[in-house]
Amino acid sequence: MALDSVALAAIWLTFKLASVTTLVLLLIGTPIAWWLARTTSRMKGPIGAVVALPLVLPPTVLGFYLLVAMGPNGFIGQFTQSLGLGTLPFTFAGLVVGSVFYSLPFVVQPLQNAFEAIGERPLEAAATLRAGPWDTFFSVVLPLARPGFITASILGFAHTVGEFGVVLMIGGNIPGQTRVVSVQIYDHVEAMEYAQAHWLAGGMLLFSFLVLLVLYGSRLKQGWRG
């Protein structure tokens, strides 16, 4: 037996979720990482700790608070309702919000390391050549931090593909909208459909291994540490 249409829908949804999440994370993670890498503010410690929280928090904690906060009585829920968007749980947008929180450190930390590794000198050199801050960022920082961006993208994407607990808590298991591969596997196991579970689970294992192989393989070659 091979993958049926239900499984393919779950795979497609998972890749869509991981892609959108990674894009959003690069957009909001870059300024956060830049700030964390450059600031001398006393808030650096607390903000860095908040960003790292999903590394240690059980996904159930994150999922539970998101469910409550995005619900009709939570502050996010009140905000989205006032915008006329309704509430976010059980929607694709809700999963993106959850995944962004869940994968935040996996994008911010490699970027922050890459920015810190650049140091002051290239920036000072750019300033003496009268480059503006945006010009410096796009012409100097981005090329120098490229390995960091690649690592951040791969880790953010892969970690979102591997997400389970948060989706389970806020997803509602809707085919094509919130039923991602990890939840589909869980469903198969609970329904005692072990053959289908094996196909998807084996695929996930292979995918994850290949992603990490690419990541660590290229790191060794470059001698670069993120």
Add this chain to the structure above:
Amino acid sequence: MPAQTEARPVNHSSAKLQYDAPQPLCTERGRMHPSRALRYALTLLLLPLGNALAAQVQVAVASNFTAPMREIASRFERDTGHQARLAFGATGKFYAQIRNGAPFEVLLSADDTTPGRLEQEGAAIPGSRFTYAVGRLVLWSPTAGLVQDGPDLLRKGDFRHLAMANPKTAPYGAAALATLEHLGLDDTLRGRLVQGENIAQTHQFVASGNAQLGFIALSQVAKDGRITTGSGWVVPTDIHPAIRQEAVLLTRGQDNPAARALLDYLAQPQIRALIQSYGYGLE
């Protein structure tokens, strides 16, 4: 209890650690030596093994039976001196865990097929299973007075999400789907259904207000035969397949007197009355 802290495997390995202590635990560069680190980790892993008590029974309990089972377990401990250690979850998950060596000794299933299946596969003791409760399904909302006429409310469809347990894996979900099919609403409402992985999560979806309505177990919101919070429509039992919940003695509990005692205890008249007061039927 003091004897427990002297448990053999723990003592043995910690003594070994002490004996080896003069060897450097760390390398010059300040890192723990790999083989020492491995042994240290293994010692920590084995620590909990010293804690198994004889008069304890490990029970896997279907989530819908959480509230009554907590009360039953504390009475059981008081009346028999045995201790019941409870794990709550979905029956399908317990099945997978039991088949793969989970240390459960008694299963209180949410259905009447899983215990039989375990029995056939040699993981449960033949002849030990019986129906301990018959589940009642309720269409429930945390808003008082909202659910008056259940079928009417469902037909009007004035809600965004209707929660139910996964019909593929949870008997209450299958009963909920059968109810919608009976009312001819399964197609119209399909786009608004959200599924909890078990009945506890389904209740959480509704209780948190994220779904306005949900099909849950009466036992989750009822005490002494009455719905205690919100409003609900108790679904008549003739429009969905009966939710017969079976208990079974698992092979691992074969020689544990506490396991058999618990199964006997569940069949006692005062406990049956207690189960009924949580909104279950009996056979």
